Amino acid sequence: xxxxxxxxxxxxxxxxxxxxxxxxxxxxxxxxxxxxxxxxxxxxxxxxxxxxxxxxxxxxxxxxxxxxxxxxxxxxxxxxxxxxxxxxxxxxxxxxxxxxxxxxxxxxxxxxxxxxxxxxxxxxxxxxxxxxxxxxxxxxxxxxxxxxxxxxxxxxxxxxxxxxxxxxxxxxxxxxxxx
Numbered sequence: 001x002x003x004x005x006x007x008x009x010x011x012x013x014x015x016x017x018x019x020x021x022x023x024x025x026x027x028x029x030x031x032x033x034x035x036x037x038x039x040x041x042x043x044x045x046x047x048x049x050x051x052x053x054x055x056x057x058x059x060x061x062x063x064x065x066x067x068x069x070x071x072x073x074x075x076x077x078x079x080x081x082x083x084x085x086x087x088x089x090x091x092x093x094x095x096x097x098x099x100x101x102x103x104x105x106x107x108x109x110x111x112x113x114x115x116x117x118x119x120x121x122x123x124x125x126x127x128x129x130x131x132x133x134x135x136x137x138x139x140x141x142x143x144x145x146x147x148x149x150x151x152x153x154x155x156x157x158x159x160x161x162x163x164x165x166x167x168x169x170x171x172x173x174x175x176x177x178x179x
Contacts, residue, residue, distance in 0.1 A: 040128065043120060048099070050114045051106055059155070060148035061105035068098020096132050103129065105148055 051057050052065065071077075071094045081087035103111070115122055 040124075043118065044128075047114055047118055047120060048102070050118065051102075051110070054110060054114070056107060056110045058105050058148065058152070060151040061102045063151050064105075064148055065098050065102040068095050068102075071095075071098075093136065096136055100129070100132060100136065101145055101148065104145060 048065070052062055072091045075081075077087070077090055079086050079090040081091075112122070115125060
């Protein structure tokens with residue numbers, strides 16, 4: 001009886017390992033699906049820039065985007081760039097998650113307005129965003145979607161604390177005096 005149980009456990013282990021290996025292959029093939037998105041990257045960069053400059057875009061979402069870009073520019077990676085394939089993949093994932101969370105917080109009317117201004121086809125844009133979301137690890141995406149609320153809460157707490165005016169005064173060099 002014990003042997004049958006251990007054989008069943010071993011078979012489940014082999015099946016789960018096979019699935020995880022297949023998951024890696026599927027994710028690698030999913031990268032190929034991002035090639036059309038990459039070809040439209042300059043257009044999407046203009047869209048993001050237009051949204052960043054728009055006052056209707058929440059500051060917390062802009063902060064998430066800045067954090068993602070900062071991660072890439074600073075060069076301190078979770079996975080060193082020297083590691084083949086995976087070294088650059090973490091940068092791509094961080095930027096894609098930042099882009100996804102940024103867009104998630106933009107008012108749909110503002111997004112539609114900017115898409116129209118830039119001549120970006122809405123259906124193609126929606127398909128590209130869906131491709132990016134399929135590529136991203138779900139648990140990481142869900143965790144990142146909580147960040148803007150945390151940033152906004154920290155900003156409100158800082159504003160109510162009265163530290164802001166003193167910090168601005170300190171930066172300006174007047175000794176932190178509050179006018």
